[in-house]
Amino acid sequence: MKQSVISVSNLTKDFKGIKKNIRAIDDISFDLYKEEFVAFIGLNGAGKTTTLKCLTGLLTPTSGKVSVLGYDPSKRKHNFLKKIGMVMGNKTQLWWELPAIETFQLNKEIYDIENGKYNEILNELFDLLDIREVIQIPVRKLSLGERMKCELVASLIHTPELLFLDEPTLGLDILSAQALRDFLREYNKRYKATILLTSHNMQDISDLCKRVIIIDKGRLVYDGKISELTTDFVKTKDILFTLQESVTQKEISEIGELVRFTGLTGILSVPRNRVASTSSKLLSRFKVSDLNIQEPSLEYIVGDIFKGKYRE
Ligand SMILES: Nc1ncnc2c1ncn2[C@@H]1O[C@H](COP(=O)(O)OP(=O)(O)O)[C@@H](O)[C@H]1O
Ligand SMILES: [Mg+2]
Numbered sequence: 001m002k003q004s005v006i007s008v009s010n011l012t013k014d015f016k017g018i019k020k021n022i023r024a025i026d027d028i029s030f031d032l033y034k035e036e037f038v039a040f041i042g043l044n045g046a047g048k049t050t051t052l053k054c055l056t057g058l059l060t061p062t063s064g065k066v067s068v069l070g071y072d073p074s075k076r077k078h079n080f081l082k083k084i085g086m087v088m089g090n091k092t093q094l095w096w097e098l099p100a101i102e103t104f105q106l107n108k109e110i111y112d113i114e115n116g117k118y119n120e121i122l123n124e125l126f127d128l129l130d131i132r133e134v135i136q137i138p139v140r141k142l143s144l145g146e147r148m149k150c151e152l153v154a155s156l157i158h159t160p161e162l163l164f165l166d167e168p169t170l171g172l173d174i175l176s177a178q179a180l181r182d183f184l185r186e187y188n189k190r191y192k193a194t195i196l197l198t199s200h201n202m203q204d205i206s207d208l209c210k211r212v213i214i215i216d217k218g219r220l221v222y223d224g225k226i227s228e229l230t231t232d233f234v235k236t237k238d239i240l241f242t243l244q245e246s247v248t249q250k251e252i253s254e255i256g257e258l259v260r261f262t263g264l265t266g267i268l269s270v271p272r273n274r275v276a277s278t279s280s281k282l283l284s285r286f287k288v289s290d291l292n293i294q295e296p297s298l299e300y301i302v303g304d305i306f307k308g309k310y311r312e
Pocket of ligand 2: 048049050166
């Protein structure tokens with residue numbers, strides 16, 4: 001039996017509105033198993049943060065059952081809090097006017113970590129994140145990327161076995177986001193940590209997670225492998241092409257559905273069983289200098305799911 005770390009059944013959360021209640025989460029159920037790195041995605045307002053708050057005990061569910069590492073999160077037991085970590089991309093837990101190292105030391109006291117263990121984990125995290133100098137500078141003077149690295153250290157000093165990440169790469173440049181992803185991948189492996197990640201960045205998700213849970217308006221719409229998301233939902237492939245001489249959109253449209261076209265380069269979306277015949281038409285009718293057949297991007301698939309394109 002796989003070891004269940006998070007178990008959510010029929011979770012519902014209502015907020016009191018001015019006129020009527022807002023149902024932020026509507027009867028969702030899922031389990032997370034040890035060492036899994038799962039993506040949790042949905043549009044703004046879908047209920048992701050609310051779910052994470054129910055899982056960490058910051059909010060109490062309206063109904064349903066939530067069990068995290070065998071605890072009821074809403075009790076906020078010290079032993080429970082010592083085993084979990086939460087990073088929110090749009091919030092800081094660092095003391096703004098002080099160097100980050102001061103927050104780390106405060107957290108050391110809160111989680112009562114002994115000196116030896118503290119120095120060991122700090123050294124390891126500093127090496128992985130490459131921030132030895134940064135931690136001595138007041139937080140308000142740091143770049144967003146540097147600050148996020150410090151946020152991570154502050155949340156990981158007690159080496160939680162379960163980590164909640166709410167849009168950790170929000171606003172980061174591509175190199176900082178990449179560094180963060182490399183770090184998270186390594187943390188997941190090295191500490192056998194279970195991680196639930198919320199992100200709008202599809203690169204984060206396809207790089208780090210095998211499994212994705214998708215919610216829409218508080219309801220669960222998909223829970224499964226990312227690789228199967230393609231086979232379950234997508235009946236088409238993309239043919240990317242570059243021409244030697246420009247042609248009109250109308251001429252190309254005759255052989256398939258154009259999803260993008262600039263005169264010289266374009267993308268045709270075609271049913272899987274017509275990839276070969278469409279490619280050969282393209283090659284015989286036009287002067288093609290480059291041709292590539294691809295699965296539609298994760299971004300595109302997820303976008304279509306949210307547009308309701310796949311609802312029966
Ligand atoms: N404290 C709150 N009081 C009232 N409504 C809230 C509160 N927190 C969230 N909501 C509402 O619940 C829904 C889900 O929000 P949230 O969980 O933050 O979504 P997401 O993180 O997916 O963007 C939204 O409609 C939001 O306005
Ligand atoms: Mg949110």
